[in-house]
Amino acid sequence: MIFFNPSRLRFARMRRGFTKARLAKELGLQVRSIQGYETGEYAPEPDKLSGLSVILRFPTEFFAGDDLPTIAPETASFRSMSKMSATLRNSALGAGVTAFLLNEWIEARFHLPEADLPDLSDLSPEEAAATLRRIWGLGEAPIGNLIHLLEAKGIRVYSLAIEAKEVDAFSVWHSGQPFVFLNTFKSAEHSRFDAAHELGHLVRDRHTMLHGAAHSPEMERDANAFASALLMPRANVVARGSGFITLDKLTQLKQNWGVSLAALAYRMNHLGLFSEWTYRNLCIQIAKNGYRTSEPSPMRPESSQVLRKVFDALRSDGITRANLAKELHIIQDDIDNLTFGLILSNVSRAPINSNVKDTRRSL
Known part of the structure; x- marks a missing residue:
């Protein structure tokens, strides 16, 4: 029997939005059995592990990995935490943790931009936006592609394919690295504003986020004011x-x-x-006119330039989406949902070299 990490079962269950009772029912077990699996009291038998893999859509190898990083809810900048169910919140945070795994894999192979975010916590939202524009040399001109700008400044930007209006976007710091997650079900205009909103949190609320202090309505209003001033000087x-x-x-x-x-x-x-x-x-x-949800003369959605370049390089090396998913012990849909639907070719020409030395490439 392979090693079984109970914390990974709990993660997988919450990532897919299952309660213990629902998962037990799907497997034909008592809730007590799921509790025993998750506490490490005992490991599931091979047939039950296979069932867990199918229901939760994680390869069996996933459950044998080391402990995963975590995101405490209070350290993530969810805008409408009070309106969000615990199931939705946990699913979004689980997507974030999966992004950490993917990002770690990418950064082991590619040189990505270093984070360049000033601490503007002592400035008002309007002043912070104007100051950041000066520091980044943006002047008063409109910002062409906001995702590209964030990535150029070292922010890792991933997508959230969660069809729920309560989960619009969130940002978080992980191992000193800023991350922004954007819901792809929103209009391009709203997504740009969400990205600017999260940037406001990263430059004005870093200490609050790192220390897990609760996000207040005032912080959300300030982040909106920052986004407004940044996008519309x-x-x-x-x-x-x-x-x-x-x-x-x-x-x-x-x-x-x-x-x-x-x-x-x-x-x-x-x-x-x-x-x-x-x-x-x-x-x-x-x-x-219904323009609160559907914009007239809509703009094209923005996407990740960094991830596109990474995927182009991987494709040239014969590394497919299936290869990458297998390496990370996740399913291919999880990769698509985090990467704005950018898809690697499914034709493999060469295997992944798992023993990568310090030979990272610049994009």
Whole structure:
């Protein structure tokens, strides 16, 4: 019988959103048996381990690995923690842990950008956004591809394929490395704002996140204000947003900054570019036309440049998605769900060299 790590069973169960009772029912066991497996009181028999593998969609080899890293819920920047079920939260955190495994595998083979994030915790959201733009040399210009910018500054960006509006995005620090996770079921405009929101947490709330302090509504409001100021810098918006603003004009303007209609209307109102009456009227029109969830003139979704380059290099080496999944002891869907659907070729030409020395390549 292979070594069985009970902590990996608990992880797999929570990652797939199973309660102990549901898993026991699926296996035809008593809940007490699942409790015994997870506490290490006893290991599952080979047939039960095979059943666990099928139900939870993890290879049997996965359950023989070392202890996994963990993400404490209080260290992750979930925006709507109070509205999120424990099942959804645990599933999202489990995806994050899987990303750590994938990221570790990648960083053992490739030189990725080092983290370059200043500590701006002593600044207001508006000041922090303006300061970060100066430090990063962005000036007042709109940001072209936000994911590419974050990756260039050493932030590891992965996707979350969780079809639940409560899980929009989250960020976390792991081993001194900043990570951002973005839900791919949202519009490109909303995803960009989520990415900027999480960047706000990383540069303004790092100490809070590292020490596991609870995220407050004020922190979430500040992160939203930071994202708004970062994506729509004051001088640039004021220069372009003068005159009478209609919904059609707003639709044209939003494409300059890659933001949603609602976000642009809020920012322009905050900067005093139109009256409260105009703002309320625009909000009514936005809601009436269904533009809270579906944007007019939608932009193309952003994706990871780093992961694309990694996958291109792996493909040239004959390393497939199946190879990578086998190496990590996870299923291929888990890789797709973390990597914006970027897919490696399924035609293998060469095996993975598991004994990789310090021969990492630059992207």
